[in-house]
Amino acid sequence: MKQLCDEAFFQAFVRMCDDGWQQGWHERNGGNLSYRLRPEEAVRIQPMLDQKGPWTEIGVSVPGLAKEFFLVTGSGKYFRNVILNPEDNTAIIEIDGEGVNYRIRWGLSGGGRPTSELPSHLMNHEVKKEVSNGRHRVIYHAHTTNVIALTFVLPLKDEVFTRELWEMATECPVVFPDGVGVVGWMVPGGRTIAQATSKLMYQYDAVIWAHHGMFASGEDFDGTFGLMHTIEKSAEILMKVLAVRPDKLQTITPDNFRDLAADFNVTLPERFLYDK
Numbered sequence: 001m002k003q004l005c006d007e008a009f010f011q012a013f014v015r016m017c018d019d020g021w022q023q024g025w026h027e028r029n030g031g032n033l034s035y036r037l038r039p040e041e042a043v044r045i046q047p048m049l050d051q052k053g054p055w056t057e058i059g060v061s062v063p064g065l066a067k068e069f070f071l072v073t074g075s076g077k078y079f080r081n082v083i084l085n086p087e088d089n090t091a092i093i094e095i096d097g098e099g100v101n102y103r104i105r106w107g108l109s110g111g112g113r114p115t116s117e118l119p120s121h122l123m124n125h126e127v128k129k130e131v132s133n134g135r136h137r138v139i140y141h142a143h144t145t146n147v148i149a150l151t152f153v154l155p156l157k158d159e160v161f162t163r164e165l166w167e168m169a170t171e172c173p174v175v176f177p178d179g180v181g182v183v184g185w186m187v188p189g190g191r192t193i194a195q196a197t198s199k200l201m202y203q204y205d206a207v208i209w210a211h212h213g214m215f216a217s218g219e220d221f222d223g224t225f226g227l228m229h230t231i232e233k234s235a236e237i238l239m240k241v242l243a244v245r246p247d248k249l250q251t252i253t254p255d256n257f258r259d260l261a262a263d264f265n266v267t268l269p270e271r272f273l274y275d276k
């Protein structure tokens with residue numbers, strides 16, 4: 001019989017967990033990942049779903065995700081172990097018809113529950129499903145070292161983070177033309193931070209959590225990992241620049257960005273191209 005681990009989406013999920021671990025973004029149980037299954041994938045895996053756990057409150061209401069299936073990492077589970085034993089470290093969950101409860105249908109074989117950031121993941125999924133007409137399927141949370149470091153030294157403003165990160169690599173405004181959002185420090189794992197993050201997901205594909213990490217959303221695993229990687233690399237360059245010479249000798253100017261936008265056919269909001 002076909003196993004869940006033969007599914008392409010499952011293999012891509014496991015690979016992404018390992019990629020993130022190898023980048024150094026997932027100390028201990030840090031970070032979490034979720035994938036919204038395509039209807040045909042959800043149908044195909046039904047015979048492999050060997051559990052019907054109790055319906056459990058999500059803690060937030062996500063009616064836009066009613067009856068959807070997700071592959072998620074487990075709470076307290078280590079990304080570095082996912083590749084060794086996916087069945088123990090991840091789960092397939094099902095959302096009920098109202099979007100207020102979930103139940104485990106497969107995985108977490110040694111016990112446990114989905115990531116403590118499930119409210120943020122599901123609220124972000126609900127927003128992104130709506131604004132991308134169903135195309136976005138991946139939500140990724142990582143403890144990206146340099147982005148976290150920047151939240152101690154830059155004002156916690158979307159405009160400042162977007163502009164500074166764009167300036168660090170020419171490709172950045174092409175990869176994230178809508179910019180990045182920033183949420184000030186909040187208690188993780190609950191409804192309040194989920195609401196603040198998902199509100200920003202209407203505008204952005206990436207949201208930074210001050211002194212904690214980042215959330216990224218995308219259509220597939222490559223795109224979502226690539227977005228996280230691009231932003232974190234840009235943050236790494238910025239940290240090096242700030243350490244050596246905070247008053248940059250030269251940089252990419254607002255007019256340079258406007259020329260780039262015209263040639264690469266992207267729209268860069270003028271609010272990020274302010275005079276310094």
Ligand code: 13P
Nearest residue numbers: 029031032075076115116
């Ligand atoms: P979980 O182990 O519950 O996924 O939490 C890790 C984390 O990064 C919380 O923000």
Ligand code: ZN
Nearest residue numbers: 030031212213
């Ligand atoms: Zn975290």
